[in-house]
């Protein structure tokens with residue numbers, strides 16, 4: 001009975017040791033998303049202080065809970081390399097930060113190393129509007145200074161790679177007021193010159209181009225009388 005109790009205490013200690021080991025990664029790397037297979041992430045042998053000979057002899061391997069094998073360890077060189085496509089937008093949609101957590105295992109005796117790889121965003125998605133055309137119904141009696149919120153453009157990237165600004169092609173009737181706060185930017189059209197439907201000088205359809213992060217998206221603005 002004493003033996004069982006001692007064993008239980010020993011197991012508890014082992015579990016606690018294991019858990020305390022789990023609290024943080026021993027090594028943290030960062031790599032850009034979408035890099036080629038074979039790109040070097042870091043030197044695990046050097047950073048975990050393991051001799052490359054030990055990697056081979058004790059059968060070092062990378063394990064993770066992910067369905068894809070994103071990384072591979074070269075037991076001869078000690079280098080951790082990219083093994084599969086890493087798409088930040090797929091892994092961490094709508095999240096400002098993204099990282100992959102993997103473990104390195106050594107046998108005889110068993111050692112577990114926690115490795116964190118931070119995935120750095122690249123600008124690989126163009127901003128776009130969900131709708132191709134947006135119709136504003138603006139009365140010709142609308143006074144100057146009136147504001148019309150534009151739909152928000154979407155961009156799967158994060159931070160400075162996401163929607164930053166909107167631009168309007170030069171026209172006499174509208175200006176654009178952009179407010180960019182935090183992760184996204186919003187824009188409003190501001191009526192600068194009253195619309196007069198009867199005047200021949202004004203075309204029935206005014207095309208307004210909105211530039212989103214240097215990408216042009218054509219918007220059509222239909223003008224109508226009191227509607």
Ligand SMILES: [Ca+2]
Pocket residue numbers: 033034086087088089090124
């Ligand atoms: Ca991507």
Ligand SMILES: [Ca+2]
Pocket residue numbers: 033088089121122123124125156157158161
């Ligand atoms: Ca991206």
Ligand SMILES: [Ca+2]
Pocket residue numbers: 123124125126127155156157161162163
């Ligand atoms: Ca982008």
